[in-house]
Amino acid sequence: MIMGFTLFYFLLLSSAASALNLDSFIPKGWQAGNGFRNDPYPYYLRINTGMGANKEIILHYSFVEKGEYLPDKHIISFLSWNGAKYIEKWKKTFNSIENIFFLVNDINKDGKKELIVHGLHSGNGAYGNLWVFQFGKTMAGKIFDKAVQGERYLWNDKKRQAGICPEYFPDLDKDGILEIMAGHRAEDDKVACVDEPWWIDIYKWNGGTYILANNKFPKFYKNELADYRSYVKEKGENESIKKFIKRAEKIING
Numbered sequence: 001m002i003m004g005f006t007l008f009y010f011l012l013l014s015s016a017a018s019a020l021n022l023d024s025f026i027p028k029g030w031q032a033g034n035g036f037r038n039d040p041y042p043y044y045l046r047i048n049t050g051m052g053a054n055k056e057i058i059l060h061y062s063f064v065e066k067g068e069y070l071p072d073k074h075i076i077s078f079l080s081w082n083g084a085k086y087i088e089k090w091k092k093t094f095n096s097i098e099n100i101f102f103l104v105n106d107i108n109k110d111g112k113k114e115l116i117v118h119g120l121h122s123g124n125g126a127y128g129n130l131w132v133f134q135f136g137k138t139m140a141g142k143i144f145d146k147a148v149q150g151e152r153y154l155w156n157d158k159k160r161q162a163g164i165c166p167e168y169f170p171d172l173d174k175d176g177i178l179e180i181m182a183g184h185r186a187e188d189d190k191v192a193c194v195d196e197p198w199w200i201d202i203y204k205w206n207g208g209t210y211i212l213a214n215n216k217f218p219k220f221y222k223n224e225l226a227d228y229r230s231y232v233k234e235k236g237e238n239e240s241i242k243k244f245i246k247r248a249e250k251i252i253n254g
Ligand SMILES: [Ca+2]
Pocket: 105, 106, 107, 108, 109, 110, 111, 112, 113, 114
């Protein structure tokens, strides 16, 4: 069933891509997307930024620079229709990262679209980086750029498709604007890595950029603190969890 779906998706994408002639934008030796053509994550998206031309495309291609198998250099390119053909308006290079996932979405609800890029290294640690760019004639407007840990930020597991993962982009204070969560897992030799505790930072839109705003969400950290305490009860204490408890208490007590 999954195989069939993947094959269907692949055929759908490849025929659409050749109709759009996107391969002509991918330099020789480079590969579409992350280089795994059967990955259901799309390597291009048709978008409409509202900046003029209504036919626009975001295209992702990658290159194996060091090592042998995994790409480590990526380009995200913005193509715009000039009336006769697509032309490349700008592109952005991402170095030293194995996988790139991207989406276009209005997460700060200002009516303008953002380009969200998640770079993710393979492996259990799920180390990566999240970038959010304000869409414009260039890609200068960076409104978020942080190291993050966690599986694909840009994959909706419930829908089984590319989409922002609601766990990482919740609207905690219900003002209609999405927050961004960036966390890290504390290593604990006594437990399996999937059971290790996490610290989560919350970034909130301030009208110009996303800023660290943990202090604005004491309710969230109250829940986290309860989890940390039951963790200690079950698995014992360690330096990281002690630090997490202290930090959470400080936020809750103001
Ligand atoms: Ca926006």
